[in-house]
Amino acid sequence: MASPIRFYFDFASPYGYLAAHRIDPIGAKHGREVEWRPVMLGAIFKVTQSMPVMHRPLQGDYLRHDVPRFARLMQVSLTWPDSAPIGALAASRAFYWLLDGRPVDAVRLAKAVYHAHWGQGRDMGPAEAVAEVASSIGIEGDALLAAIQEPAVKERLKAETDAAVAAGVFGSPTVLVDGELFWGCDRLDQVERWLETGGW
Amino acid sequence: MASPIRFYFDFASPYGYLAAHRIDPIGAKHGREVEWRPVMLGAIFKVTQSMPVMHRPLQGDYLRHDVPRFARLMQVSLTWPDSAPIGALAASRAFYWLLDGRPVDAVRLAKAVYHAHWGQGRDMGPAEAVAEVASSIGIEGDALLAAIQEPAVKERLKAETDAAVAAGVFGSPTVLVDGELFWGCDRLDQVERWLETGGW
Numbered sequence: 001m002a003s004p005i006r007f008y009f010d011f012a013s014p015y016g017y018l019a020a021h022r023i024d025p026i027g028a029k030h031g032r033e034v035e036w037r038p039v040m041l042g043a044i045f046k047v048t049q050s051m052p053v054m055h056r057p058l059q060g061d062y063l064r065h066d067v068p069r070f071a072r073l074m075q076v077s078l079t080w081p082d083s084a085p086i087g088a089l090a091a092s093r094a095f096y097w098l099l100d101g102r103p104v105d106a107v108r109l110a111k112a113v114y115h116a117h118w119g120q121g122r123d124m125g126p127a128e129a130v131a132e133v134a135s136s137i138g139i140e141g142d143a144l145l146a147a148i149q150e151p152a153v154k155e156r157l158k159a160e161t162d163a164a165v166a167a168g169v170f171g172s173p174t175v176l177v178d179g180e181l182f183w184g185c186d187r188l189d190q191v192e193r194w195l196e197t198g199g200w
Numbered sequence: 201m202a203s204p205i206r207f208y209f210d211f212a213s214p215y216g217y218l219a220a221h222r223i224d225p226i227g228a229k230h231g232r233e234v235e236w237r238p239v240m241l242g243a244i245f246k247v248t249q250s251m252p253v254m255h256r257p258l259q260g261d262y263l264r265h266d267v268p269r270f271a272r273l274m275q276v277s278l279t280w281p282d283s284a285p286i287g288a289l290a291a292s293r294a295f296y297w298l299l300d301g302r303p304v305d306a307v308r309l310a311k312a313v314y315h316a317h318w319g320q321g322r323d324m325g326p327a328e329a330v331a332e333v334a335s336s337i338g339i340e341g342d343a344l345l346a347a348i349q350e351p352a353v354k355e356r357l358k359a360e361t362d363a364a365v366a367a368g369v370f371g372s373p374t375v376l377v378d379g380e381l382f383w384g385c386d387r388l389d390q391v392e393r394w395l396e397t398g399g400w
Binding site (some may be wrong): 044047048049051056057058059061062065066069071072165168169170171180181183184186187189190193200 | 244247248249250256257258259260261262265266267272273365368369370371380381384386387389390393400
């Protein structure tokens with residue numbers, strides 16, 4: 001069995017949202033499991049002395065033009081939320097609450113949160129909003145709200161973010177395949193080629 | 201006649217070097233003139249409160265792995281210079297010294313400097329090195345050394361960099377086509393598609 005692909009992303013990242021539409025089909029096409037791993041870019045940017053792209057002079061303007069253009073090319077629905085970037089703590093913690101015992105639900109929740117926030121423009125920052133989306137796909141919202149306050153769940157998100165940094169992740173999305181990192185939604189073509197050819 | 205493509209780059213940028221191999225063929229394929237425009241990223245990074253990618257924690261490590269990988273994919277020769285990033289003042293000024301009267305020579309010099317620095321790993325920071333490369337392709341090295349000290353030439357580079365910032369350029373390479381900016385060597389496929397389809 002070929003090793004899994006790892007998909008690092010932040011719910012606050014619109015490029016992560018776009019990539020989330022392609023990563024599972026890419027994995028399926030090449031017989032690779034995809035391991036979804038939300039991380040906290042805010043914590044990573046402290047390590048890299050950086051800041052959210054949306055807040056960067058010039059580059060922020062570019063992002064606001066480029067993301068809709070990229071979404072049209074991919075034919076992915078996009079509604080810019082009023083409150084971007086979101087604080088993705090609640091959604092990210094909820095993902096890890098589910099991951100070990102209910103990995104399919106974890107990814108279902110990730111996709112639903114991404115769709116609600118970037119596809120429909122609904123603010124997924126508040127924990128209640130995440131719980132509502134969870135409930136709408138059959139995941140217990142009340143249990144979610146309790147779980148994301150548990151120290152173990154909070155620690156898990158920190159540990160996963162630290163592990164991502166240790167693996168070299170500095171932005172969203174980043175794909176790890178066979179020890180190779182590819183950063184950016186615009187690199188998924190290279191990920192596909194790597195999987196097809198075994199590397200170059 | 202369709203409007204030109206503008207190709208913004210910094211000689212210190214290895215992704216600019218990679219893109220320099222594709223931009224003229226892309227223009228030729230679609231009947232577009234390509235306007236080469238070296239800019240000083242150092243000055244732009246002051247505006248964007250940023251720093252050279254090579255110096256950024258984590259992202260610098262990624263770049264040093266990614267650029268050779270990207271070069272292999274493109275089958276472009278790459279020899280990492282000992283002194284990177286270069287101070288590209290001399291090469292950039294020399295380009296603008298030539299541009300108005302001898303535009304073909306300006307681009308020939310740009311390609312020769314890029315090839316010497318990133319293809320052969322020769323430090324193109326010192327003005328003498330730029331003059332030597334110029335001489336090797338029939339451009340007067342002594343005249344070049346004098347010209348790049350002229351206030352008008354120095355001002356031209358500053359003005360071109362300011363104009364690039366005004367156009368929204370924050371990184372190298374950036375391609376402007378029909379009012380649309382595309383940042384990154386990994387976006388040249390989108391540039392081609394834009395030219396083929398007239399946009400989306």
